[in-house]
Amino acid sequence: MGSAAPELVVELLPLVAYTIIGGVLTAGGIAAEYASVQHLGSGEAMVGIWLAALGMVMLYAGLYGIGYQKLFVSIRSS
Helix, strand or coil: CCCHHHHHHHHHHHHHHHHHHHHHHHHHHHHHHHHHHHHHHCCCHHHHHHHHHHHHHHHHHHHHHHHHHHHHHHHHHC
16 A cells, blocks of 8 residues: 555656646747747847747647647546
């Protein structure tokens, strides 16, 4: 009965790690998109486009790569 806790921690550790990584990537992507809008509005097109591309990659990685392919699949299979 005492061995159930370590097994639970081993099962939950990747889930918690993927949740944190996905959240950080998504928040960073949103921040980069917001900054790109600000730069585009102020006339700095090159920086704005660069930040928009970076934000899209971060949002894709956070939402689809981590959130959908890792978290959703692991939660659904449990």
